Amino acid sequence: MQEPKLLGSWLEKARERSGAFKTLLFVVLAALVGLSLFIPHEPEFPAEKLPGFWPLFALIGTVVMIVVLKKIVYPILARPEEDTK
Amino acid sequence: MTGLEHLGIHFFLHPAIGFIGLAIVLAFLNNSLYMKWRWLLLVPPAMAIVSVVALTMSNSGPRDLVTFSYLGQTLHLGRVDTLSLVFAHVFAIQSLIGFIYALHVPDRAQHMAACLYIAGAFGSLFAGDYLTLFIFWELMSIASVFLVWLRRTPSSTAAGFRYFLFHVFGGLFLLGGMLLRYGAIGTFAFTAVSPNAAHYYDYLILIGFLVNAAFVPLHAWLPDAYPEATITGAVFMSAFTTKTAVYVLARGFSGFYVLAIGGCIMCLYGVFYATIENNARRILSYHIVSQVGYMVCGIGIGTAMTMDGACAHAYAHILYKGLLFMGVGCLLFSAGSAKLSELGGLASRLPLVMIGYMVGAVSISGMPFFNGFVTKTMTIAGAAEAHHTWLALGMELAAVGTFLSVGIKLPYYAFFAKPKNDMPLKPIPWNMYLGMGISSVLCLAIGLFPGMLYKLLPFPTEYTPYTPWHLVQSSMLLGFTGLGFYLMRRIMPPHPSRNLDFDVLYRAIGNGFIKLVSVPTAALDNIWTDVYAKVGLRGLVDIGRGTSVFDSKVIDGVLDGSARAVREDGGAAVARTQTGRLQDYLAATVGLGLIVFVIVWFVK
Numbered sequence: 192m193q194e195p196k197l198l199g200s201w202l203e204k205a206r207e208r209s210g211a212f213k214t215l216l217f218v219v220l221a222a223l224v225g226l227s228l229f230i231p232h233e234p235e236f237p238a239e240k241l242p243g244f245w246p247l248f249a250l251i252g253t254v255v256m257i258v259v260l261k262k263i264v265y266p267i268l269a270r271p272e273e274d275t276k
Numbered sequence: 277m278t279g280l281e282h283l284g285i286h287f288f289l290h291p292a293i294g295f296i297g298l299a300i301v302l303a304f305l306n307n308s309l310y311m312k313w314r315w316l317l318l319v320p321p322a323m324a325i326v327s328v329v330a331l332t333m334s335n336s337g338p339r340d341l342v343t344f345s346y347l348g349q350t351l352h353l354g355r356v357d358t359l360s361l362v363f364a365h366v367f368a369i370q371s372l373i374g375f376i377y378a379l380h381v382p383d384r385a386q387h388m389a390a391c392l393y394i395a396g397a398f399g400s401l402f403a404g405d406y407l408t409l410f411i412f413w414e415l416m417s418i419a420s421v422f423l424v425w426l427r428r429t430p431s432s433t434a435a436g437f438r439y440f441l442f443h444v445f446g447g448l449f450l451l452g453g454m455l456l457r458y459g460a461i462g463t464f465a466f467t468a469v470s471p472n473a474a475h476y477y478d479y480l481i482l483i484g485f486l487v488n489a490a491f492v493p494l495h496a497w498l499p500d501a502y503p504e505a506t507i508t509g510a511v512f513m514s515a516f517t518t519k520t521a522v523y524v525l526a527r528g529f530s531g532f533y534v535l536a537i538g539g540c541i542m543c544l545y546g547v548f549y550a551t552i553e554n555n556a557r558r559i560l561s562y563h564i565v566s567q568v569g570y571m572v573c574g575i576g577i578g579t580a581m582t583m584d585g586a587c588a589h590a591y592a593h594i595l596y597k598g599l600l601f602m603g604v605g606c607l608l609f610s611a612g613s614a615k616l617s618e619l620g621g622l623a624s625r626l627p628l629v630m631i632g633y634m635v636g637a638v639s640i641s642g643m644p645f646f647n648g649f650v651t652k653t654m655t656i657a658g659a660a661e662a663h664h665t666w667l668a669l670g671m672e673l674a675a676v677g678t679f680l681s682v683g684i685k686l687p688y689y690a691f692f693a694k695p696k697n698d699m700p701l702k703p704i705p706w707n708m709y710l711g712m713g714i715s716s717v718l719c720l721a722i723g724l725f726p727g728m729l730y731k732l733l734p735f736p737t738e739y740t741p742y743t744p745w746h747l748v749q750s751s752m753l754l755g756f757t758g759l760g761f762y763l764m765r766r767i768m769p770p771h772p773s774r775n776l777d778f779d780v781l782y783r784a785i786g787n788g789f790i791k792l793v794s795v796p797t798a799a800l801d802n803i804w805t806d807v808y809a810k811v812g813l814r815g816l817v818d819i820g821r822g823t824s825v826f827d828s829k830v831i832d833g834v835l836d837g838s839a840r841a842v843r844e845d846g847g848a849a850v851a852r853t854q855t856g857r858l859q860d861y862l863a864a865t866v867g868l869g870l871i872v873f874v875i876v877w878f879v880k
Contacts, residue, residue, distance in 0.1 A: 192706040199624040203696060206623065213762070220755045223748055232745035235660035235668065245749050246756045252676045253760025256551060261767050265552040269773035272554070272615075 220246070288341035288354050289327045290402065291368060292412070294320030295395035299388045310382040317379060317387055321372035324398065328364045331356055332732065340404055347876065349464060352404025358734035359587070360401045363523045365732060366591045367397055369718070370515045370598055377602055377711030378508035386426050390512050392419035397516040401523060405464040406454035406481075409524070413450065413488075417443040418866050420517060423509030424501050425859050432504040433859070438782065439501035440862075446487025446494070453480030466524075471532045482529055489521035489572060490565045491538055492545045496779035498564060499549070503557035503614070507605040510557060511711075514601045515594045518564055522571045522590050531578030536659075539573025540670040542566060547677030549777065554770040556604040556614040556686055560597065563640065563682055566674055567593050573671065574655040579662050580735040585655030587733055592647040592722060596639035599715035600682065603633030606708055607690060610701045616689040616770040621697035629704070630691045632712035637687055639719040641679035644750055647719045650726035650741040653750070657739065672753065679757045688761075689770055 205212075224246055234240045298320050305313050341354030371394050378387065392415060399412025417440075424436035456477035458464055469478045483494075490498040498518070502510050529535065546566025550559045567589070574586035606629045608614040611622065623630045639646040642653065652675065660668040722729050726741055761768065853864075 192704060192709055194626055194628055198627040202627055202630070203624040206692060216755070216758060216762075220752075220759060223752045223755055227748050227752060230744045230748055232743075232749075236665045245752045248672065249676050249753045249756035250760050252673050253680055253757045254764055256548070256677055256680065257760065257764040257768060260548055260551045264548070265773075265775070268552070268775040268777075269771070270776060272772045272774045 288331070288356070289323065290342060290353060290398070291320075291324035291327050291364065292395035292398040292402075294323040295371075295391040295398070299391040299395070302384045302388045302391070305384055307382050307384055310384070313384075314379050317375040318372065320391065320394075321368060321375055324364075324368035324371055328361065328368045332361050332365060342402075343404075346407075349407055350405070351408045353399065353408055354402050355404035355466075356402065358732070359527060360523070362587050362591060362732045362734060363519065364398065364401050366594045367394070367401065367516065367519075370594050371512075373598060373711050373714050374508065374512045374515065376707055376714065377511055377605075379707040380705040381506075381508055383426065386423065386506055386509060389419050389422035389426060390509065393423065393512060393516060395419075397520050400520045404466060406450075406457070406466050407464045409466055410447075410450060410454060413520075414447055416517065416520065417447060418862070420509075420513055422859075422863070423513055424505045426509065427504060427506045429504070435501045435504040436859070438779065438786075439497050441786065442487065442497040442782065446484050448484075449480050449487070450484025453477045453482075453484060456480065466528065468530065469528055471529075474532075478529075482525075482532070485521050485524050485529070486538075487521075488517055489525060489568055490518055490542070491572065492542050492565065493778045495542070495545075495565050496777045496782060499558050499561040499777065500779045502561040502564070503555050507609055511598050511601045511605060514560070514564060514597045518568045519590050519594055522568060522575070522586065525572065525575050526583060526586060530575050530583060532576055535572050535576030536578075536664065536667060537576070539569045539571070539576050540667045540674075542569025542572060543671050543674035544677070545569075547674045547681060549775060550681040551677060551685070552770075552775060553681075554616050554772055556607065556616060556619075556690060557601070559681060559686055560600050560604060563600075563678065564597060566678060567597065567640065569674070570652060570655050570671060573667060574658065577659055577662055577664055577667070579658055581658035581661060581737045581739060582655055584730075584733040584735045584737045584739070585651065585658050588651040588654055588729055589648075591729055591732075592639065592651040592719075595715055595718050595722070596636045596646075596648060599632060599636035599712060599719060600640065602708065602712045602715065603629055603636060604686075604690075606632075606704050606712070609708070610704050611699060612702070615772060616686065617772045619690045619697070620694035621692070622701075623691035624696055625701060626691075626704075628709060629712070630687065632709075632716050633691075634687060635716040635719055637683045639723070641683040641754060642675055642750060643683075643754060644742075644747050645720070645723045647722035647729070649723055649750060650729070653741055653746060654737075654739050676753060676757045679754050680761060683754070684758060684761045685768060685770070693769075 224243060227245070228242055238244055298316060301316065302313075338357035339354070340352055341356055343350050343352050343354070345351075374390065375387075378390065381387065396412045396414075396416025396419060400409055400416060403409035403412060421436050421440045421443075424432050424439055454464060454477075457475075460475065460477060474482075487494045487497075502513055505513055525535065543566050546562040546564070546569060550562040550566070553559045553562060570589050571586040571593075574582035574589070604614055606626070607619065607622070610626065610629075611619060613619065635646070639648040642648040652671075656668050656671045656675075659671065730737075730739070853860075
């Protein structure tokens with residue numbers, strides 16, 4: 192079956208404008224943090240009361256995970272690949 | 277059906293019957309005519325859907341619909357209640373999606389293996405006693421081995437053997453546990469065990485179940501074997517083995533706190549390995565370990581909300597994980613590789629595959645409006661509500677890692693990282709797109725209308741996924757994970773490698789066992805050869821001289837005649853059966869076993 196070419200070329204153009212998507216990401220993130228300060232909720236544990244807890248949790252979690260796994264764990268565990276495609 | 281049941285008439289078409297029947301029919305069909313017979317593949321899934329939907333609608337409470345005597349025991353093949361039905365519901369749907377995705381495959385052996393595998397899964401779901409469960413459990417194990425072997429590569433053959441040996445190991449724990457339990461309490465009834473009243477035989481059964489649930493450290497068979505399976509076989513395998521294990525754990529071992537801790541470890545362990553893995557199908561395999569971890573954790577906590585969360589997440593997981601394996605299967609089919617280091621820049625050439633994959637990716641990541649959001653948050657909220665804060669935080673961190681590896685890393689390096697890729701691509705059959713399309717629609721539909729799924733759940737729970745805070749919190753988690761990836765993108769590129777895991781330990785134990793047997797045997801053989809050469813050979817030579825006269829005069833005449841007859845009347849056919857491949861002998865043994873099973877059934 193043929194994939195739609197128009198959709199493909201649109202995605203190619205979107206890829207070339209990655210800068211716009213980056214700006215959009217930052218705007219959305221700022222808006223979400225702003226919103227979270229005004230939405231009432233019952234914290235399940237004390238740390239959740241801190242403003243910006245969940246954005247920091249995700250950001251620090253991601254950065255630490257990547258650094259520890261790729262820079263420390265991966266060199267220890269990596270072996271030559273078997274012939275799986 | 278409701279009316280009939282009110283009259284005391286119970287009609288139950290066991291979904292396994294259609295699949296076993298089709299497997300038998302396929303044995304007599306020819307691969308070259310598959311364009312005609314392939315439509316038969318859709319019949320058993322359609323029958324299963326009708327049967328399960330009818331049972332769900334009849335709403336008659338727990339029932340035991342099929343029993344018969346076998347080997348002096350009563351087998352219960354039709355235990356139907358809300359717990360078995362929620363799993364049966366999604367098994368039936370996924371069997372249809374899987375066979376639509378596999379419609380282009382002209383190899384009847386693959387379809388037979390898939391049919392028997394699904395039959396085993398349905399049989400396990402509706403089993404009311406351990407004996408029935410064991411029979412279908414083993415059918416599922418053996419049939420799924422062939423979904424690995426039938427890829428017919430050296431690495432799939434080796435991985436299939438490891439998979440088979442490990443499942444035999446798990447099956448023996450289950451068998452030992454159920455026999456010892458029978459010896460102690462005199463029944464094979466498959467009932468819930470209270471954590472405070474569990475005996476050693478219950479723990480043996482639990483270990484057998486945990487092998488199939490890919491519980492760390494018993495998990496390594498999964499990321500070892502699934503990436504080696506056939507493209508369509510991996511789609512089936514991602515749905516049934518681990519989820520059947522989740523079902524039996526929910527049925528028998530809820531509230532075992534070791535499962536809560538172990539489930540949380542599974543969530544994180546799978547995510548960690550997926551983050552550093554290069555093969556896309558192995559990344560998804562590690563994510564099965566991780567996602568099943570949420571279910572095992574929910575079962576271990578054992579409250580109504582976490583149990584419902586486990587069942588709901590199993591339902592959602594089967595749909596989105598099948599979709600992800602279908603998407604990556606399309607890449608492997610079209611580009612010839614699932615290694616991220618060899619892919620990239622394919623978004624503009626395979627946009628539909630990319631969109632289908634991304635629906636699965638955002639679903640598994642728990643993005644609002646997709647099915648993972650309405651199920652994963654239920655387990656996490658249930659854990660937090662039951663004051664298991666650290667378990668809830670562990671699962672949230674695993675959710676972050678899930679979006680990082682399956683939602684961003686995999687699609688980025690497969691579809692976007694490089695400029696437009698000019699590698700040769702094989703056209704993908706329409707049915708593979710259709711399978712992905714149906715799964716995508718279901719992932720979105722359940723996300724938008726969670727009530728469709730919640731009404732199937734076995735325990736009464738009040739849970740509202742769509743609150744303003746849930747939406748903002750989930751969006752922040754995903755968004756800031758994306759930001760973390762953006763900041764760290766220079767150290768994320770995958771490299772071709774195979775990362776050490778517990779399978780290395782299994783392989784070392786296996787090789788050690790072979791040495792343990794072969795070294796003393798070889799030493800004994802050497803001694804025997806020496807003794808034979810010095811003592812026995814001369815006497816034998818003298819006797820041989822005498823017998824050779826008799827041999828040449830009498831026996832040769834008879835044998836030459838019979839050998840000629842054998843050669844001319846079927847010797848070639850017999851020779852064809854002696855392939856020397858252990859896989860073929862295992863298949864023959866299973867066939868023979870089924871024949872013996874049927875004979876005993878009728879003789880009884």
